[in-house]
Amino acid sequence: MTLLASSATDHRGLTMALFGLFVAATLVITVWAGRQNRSAADFYAGGRGFTGFQNGLAISGDYMSAASFLGIAGTIALAGYDGFLYSIGFLVAWLVALLLIAEPLRNSGRFTMADVLAFRMRQRPVRTAAGVSTIVVSIFYLLAQMVGAGTLVALLLGAEGNAAKRWTIVGVGALMIVYVVIGGMKGTTWVQIVKAVLLIAGAALMTVLVLAKYHFNPSELLGAAASASGKGEAFLQPGQKYGTGTAKLDFISLGIALVLGTAGLPHILVRFYTVPTAKAARKSVLWAIGIIGVFYLMTLALGFGAAALVGSKEIKAANAAGNTAAPQLAEALGGGSGSTGGAILLAVISAVAFATILAVVAGLTLASSASFAHDLYANVIRRGKASEREEVRSAKWAAVGIGAVSIVLSLFADKLNTAALVALAFAVAASANLPTLLYSLFWRRFTTVGAVSSVYAGLVSSVLLVVFSPVVSGAKTSLFPDSDFHWFPLENPGLVSIPIGFLAGWLGTLLSREQPDPAKYAELEVRSLTGLGAH
Amino acid sequence: MDSPPITTTATEVQLIDDSEEFRTLRRSFRSFAFPVTIGFVLWYLLYVLLSCYAPGLMGTRVLGHINVALVLGLLQFVTTFVIAGWYARYADRRIDPPAAAIREAHGAVVHAPREAAE
Numbered sequence: 001m002t003l004l005a006s007s008a009t010d011h012r013g014l015t016m017a018l019f020g021l022f023v024a025a026t027l028v029i030t031v032w033a034g035r036q037n038r039s040a041a042d043f044y045a046g047g048r049g050f051t052g053f054q055n056g057l058a059i060s061g062d063y064m065s066a067a068s069f070l071g072i073a074g075t076i077a078l079a080g081y082d083g084f085l086y087s088i089g090f091l092v093a094w095l096v097a098l099l100l101i102a103e104p105l106r107n108s109g110r111f112t113m114a115d116v117l118a119f120r121m122r123q124r125p126v127r128t129a130a131g132v133s134t135i136v137v138s139i140f141y142l143l144a145q146m147v148g149a150g151t152l153v154a155l156l157l158g159a160e161g162n163a164a165k166r167w168t169i170v171g172v173g174a175l176m177i178v179y180v181v182i183g184g185m186k187g188t189t190w191v192q193i194v195k196a197v198l199l200i201a202g203a204a205l206m207t208v209l210v211l212a213k214y215h216f217n218p219s220e221l222l223g224a225a226a227s228a229s230g231k232g233e234a235f236l237q238p239g240q241k242y243g244t245g246t247a248k249l250d251f252i253s254l255g256i257a258l259v260l261g262t263a264g265l266p267h268i269l270v271r272f273y274t275v276p277t278a279k280a281a282r283k284s285v286l287w288a289i290g291i292i293g294v295f296y297l298m299t300l301a302l303g304f305g306a307a308a309l310v311g312s313k314e315i316k317a318a319n320a321a322g323n324t325a326a327p328q329l330a331e332a333l334g335g336g337s338g339s340t341g342g343a344i345l346l347a348v349i350s351a352v353a354f355a356t357i358l359a360v361v362a363g364l365t366l367a368s369s370a371s372f373a374h375d376l377y378a379n380v381i382r383r384g385k386a387s388e389r390e391e392v393r394s395a396k397w398a399a400v401g402i403g404a405v406s407i408v409l410s411l412f413a414d415k416l417n418t419a420a421l422v423a424l425a426f427a428v429a430a431s432a433n434l435p436t437l438l439y440s441l442f443w444r445r446f447t448t449v450g451a452v453s454s455v456y457a458g459l460v461s462s463v464l465l466v467v468f469s470p471v472v473s474g475a476k477t478s479l480f481p482d483s484d485f486h487w488f489p490l491e492n493p494g495l496v497s498i499p500i501g502f503l504a505g506w507l508g509t510l511l512s513r514e515q516p517d518p519a520k521y522a523e524l525e526v527r528s529l530t531g532l533g534a535h
Numbered sequence: 536m537d538s539p540p541i542t543t544t545a546t547e548v549q550l551i552d553d554s555e556e557f558r559t560l561r562r563s564f565r566s567f568a569f570p571v572t573i574g575f576v577l578w579y580l581l582y583v584l585l586s587c588y589a590p591g592l593m594g595t596r597v598l599g600h601i602n603v604a605l606v607l608g609l610l611q612f613v614t615t616f617v618i619a620g621w622y623a624r625y626a627d628r629r630i631d632p633p634a635a636a637i638r639e640a641h642g643a644v645v646h647a648p649r650e651a652a653e
Contacts, residue, residue, distance in 0.1 A: 081604055085586050088611045092579045095618055099568040219599030226600060237594040237604055238586040248587040255583045259576060279631060282623065289619045293612055442565075522552035529560055530634040532551075532641060 011331075011343040011350070015156065018351035022198070023175065023358075029190045030183035040388040041535070043184035043395065044111040044370050045273040048535070052280040054193060056287020059271050061192030062363040063090075063262075063288070064199055064295055066148050066356050067422050072296070073329075074322025076303020077315055080225070080235035082242050083303050085251070087296045089258030094292065096434075097263040098285040103278040104441050104528035105269060110535045112367075113269045113433065114375040117440050117455075120520035121448040124380050129455035131375035133432045134266040136459060137425050138368035139406060141267070142361055144421035146172055146410040148323070149357040151418075155324050156350045166411055172358060173407035179362040180369060180399040188362050189274055195359035200295060202352040206326070206345075207298040209333045210305035221301065224308035235307070250490045254423055257494030261426030264433030267367035278531050305329055321419070327353065365406075369398035415479060420471045420491055424462065427494045431501035432458030439505050441528060444521050446509050453508030458501025465493035551641065560633040567625055575618055582607055 037043050050058070068090065076083030109115035114130035149172050150165035179188055214220040222236055229235040242251035262268065272281045306315060306329040318324045327349050331337060334345030373395030378386040386394070436454045439446040465488045466472065474484035488496075527533050551557050585593060586604065593604035 081608075084605075084608055085583070088582070088608055089579070092575060092611060092615055095575050095615060096572065098619060099572050099622060217599075219601050222600035222605075233594065233596075233600075233602075236600060236602055237590060239590055242587065251587065252580075252583055255579070259579055279626075282626060286619055286623055289615060293616060297612065519546075519549055522549045525561070526548050526551050526557065526637075529557070529564060529630075530551075530637045532638050 011347040014343065014347035015350045018347055019354045022194075022351060022355045026179070026191045026194060026358075029194070030179050030187035033187035033190060034182040034184065037184045037186060040111070040392050042186060043392045044270070044374065046185035046189050048274060048276050050189060050274045050280075052275060052283025053287050054189070055271060055275050055280070055284035056291060057196045058189045058192035058274070059268065059284055059288040060291040060295070061194075061196035061199070061359050062267055062271060063292060064196070064356065065145060065360040065422075066152065066353055067144065067418065068295075069199060069203070069299070069356055070148075070152070070323045070326055070353060071321075071419060071422075073299045073302040073306060074315070074319070074325040075241065076300060077306035077310070077325035077329075078312055078322040079241035080229060080231070080304075080307065081238050082240050082251075084300055085238060085242070086254075087299060089255045090262070091289070091293050091296055093259045093262035094285060094289045096260065097268070098282065098289065100441075101263040101269070101437060102272050102281045102285050105437075106272045106275070106278045106281040107531045107534045108441075108524055108528040109273065111270070111273060111374045112371045113264075113266050113437070114371065114379075117436055117451055118375075118379075119440065119524050120517055121440075121451050123384070125448055126451050126455075127375040127379045129452050130433075130436075131371045131380070133428065133455050133459050134371035134375070135368045135402070136463075137264075137266055137428045137433070138364045139402070139409070140421050140428070141265075141425040142364045142368075142402075142406045143410055143413060143416060144418040144425070145357050145361050145364070146406060147413065147416055147421075148418045149354070149361075150410065151319075152323065152353060152357070155319055156327055156346075156353070169410045170407055172361060173403050173410070175358055176361040176365050177400055177403035179358075180366045180403075181396045185270075185274060185366060185370075188366050189271075191359050191362055195355045196291070198352050199356055200291065202349055203295060203298045203302065206305070206330060206333060206349070207301045210301050210309070210329070213305075213309070213333075218301075221304055221308060225304040228308045228311055230312070246489055249495070250492050253490050253492035253495035254426075256498060257423065257427040257430045257492060259430075260434050260498060261428075261430035261494075264429035264437060265425070266371060266429075266433070267363045270367045270370060273535075278534070302326055302329060305333075309333070361406075365399050365403055368402050369395050372398035372402070417471060417477065417479070420466070423492050424466050424471075427462040427466075427492060427497060428459055430458075430494055431462045431497040432456070435498075435501040435505050439509075441524070443509075444518070445516055446505070447512055447514045447516050449512035449514055450505045450507075450509030454501050454505030457504030458497060461500045462493040462497035465497055466491075469493070547641075551637065554637075556633060556637055556640075560630065560637065563629045563633070567622065567629075571618060571622070575614065578614060579611065582611055 072083055072087045105116055108119055114127045117130045118126040146169050150169045153168040154165045179191055226232055226235045242248055275281050306325040309332045310328045315322050315325045327346055330349035331342040331346040334341035336342050373391050377394040378391045432455045436451050468486050469488045469491050470486050471491050472478055473480045474486035595603045597606055
């Protein structure tokens with residue numbers, strides 16, 4: 001706490017002012033976008049009018065959460081190479097989205113993931129399953145971001161006690177509801193674009209400042225980080241964080257979930273509907289891969305820079321998980337604690353971090369409320385008889401409801417381990433959503449029973465395995481450290497739950513007597529590959 | 536029903552699905568996407584397994600403080616960028632033209648006015 005608290009008063013006002021500026025600007029954009037929203041396609045898909053580049057930026061904005069920016073930089077700063085190892089899965093994952101998901105989804109769906117899953121199946125059971133999975137994944141991810149936001153604000157603003165944390169969570173929640181209800185997809189997309197540009201500019205500035213200190217010689221930076229870490233060359237090698245037997249398996253489990261989960265994250269999938277064609281969807285992913293890749297390369301410089309220039313003792317003193325390493329590095333780069341340059345740079349980077357959290361939670365709220373309205377309300381409850389206007393109205397109410405639930409859960413669950421929550425969101429996406437998407441698109445025989453089986457089996461198995469893992473009980477860092485009912489040794493369920501999801505879809509299909517509809521599969525296939533009849 | 540059937544009738548869609556043009560397009564897509572996906576997933580797993588179980592190899596220095604682990608990690612970035620670019624080129628040549636031809640042949644050029652917006 002020492003470093004941040006001593007200069008808290010210098011930068012606090014400036015951080016608040018910059019963040020206020022971001023909120024004001026994005027609210028103006030939101031109101032402007034909201035006035036243009038007329039149809040359901042405007043609300044859910046931003047009128048499908050974004051270009052590949054714009055959507056690529058927005059995807060990057062949705063994806064580069066505070067967990068990436070602060071979490072990965074902090075992990076590199078404290079655990080060296082293993083933080084970098086962690087970041088790579090997040091990038092490679094985009095190839096799954098590029099090669100298998102983005103274009104077919106854009107061509108055959110309309111507003112949600114369930115549009116594709118239910119295309120050739122019985123609507124109600126498949127949409128119910130997909131809607132439930134979408135909302136569960138989004139809420140886990142939302143909780144991680146909001147709890148993280150509360151902790152971060154308390155740390156960065158040097159505010160003591162729980163009041164600041166609580167008010168931050170409520171404020172972030174209220175703002176995300178406003179973005180979604182007023183701006184819909186168009187407003188939310190612009191918020192993502194603004195945030196992505198700010199985040200990349202902030203990270204690039206810091207990267208250049210770090211490298212300049214080491215004559216733009218990466219080896220010199222690595223050497224300085226290794227010696228400052230007190231671990232020597234081991235700091236630059238795998239094993240600091242994922243070194244022991246179980247930790248290795250845990251990391252493999254996490255890595256697989258990251259690579260296969262990204263293309264099943266509902267808030268990422270709905271982004272592909274905001275562009276006019278499949279080719280534009282492909283271009284968005286290509287841009288996103290470039291932007292996200294460069295961003296993770298920069299976090300490498302930021303993490304090792306923080307290790308070298310701030311030092312692990314100072315970082316751990318502020319936050320044991322290293323979440324404040326990047327802001328602390330900003331302060332050091334600006335001239336250190338107490339200097340004007342340090343205060344300014346710290347304020348800028350802190351404001352960027354808040355902007356990051358705010359944009360990501362808005363994207364999550366939109367995706368989950370869209371699925372509630374379009375899948376659960378319009379198709380399951382109203383059996384497809386709801387008008388567009390009724391559907392959009394229910395989406396707005398759903399945003400308020402989901403936002404409120406997330407605020408309340410975050411307030412009571414502020415002890416939750418945010419990294420574990422993010423990992424769980426990816427695990428559910430990889431175990432429930434991805435198998436069902438792949439089977440739906442590419443396996444002729446796949447049936448309704450198969451789709452429902454893979455969604456629920458993947459969802460239930462990943463959640464249950466975490467409930468009976470050290471995340472929840474049996475370890476000092478558990479949610480319930482005083483009780484012990486864990487029997488699953490890993491914190492990441494993917495290694496087991498992803499095969500369960502795939503297996504359940506396959507078995508469900510083979511064991512049901514249901515015959516797939518060949519005409520519907522032909523239609524899906526033609527549509528997904530050619531764009532014939534696409535919305 | 537959420538997705539209105541395409542302008543053509545069900546039997547016509549099945550005819551397209553069975554046509555030589557469409558089969559070629561499907562083969563072009565699958566023969567690229569499926570093996571390449573399996574390839575990069577295995578390549579990523581190899582990297583993760585080496586990081587976990589081959590500390591000696593990974594710790595070998597290459598140049599200054601840069602070791603094999605770092606080089607392999609950066610190679611994951613390189614292969615990701617290369618595969619993305621490779622697919623973009625491939626799709627431009629082997630997927631977009633036949634897909635457009637099928638769309639035009641069946642009277643529904645989708646979102647034509649907006650293509651320019653990309």
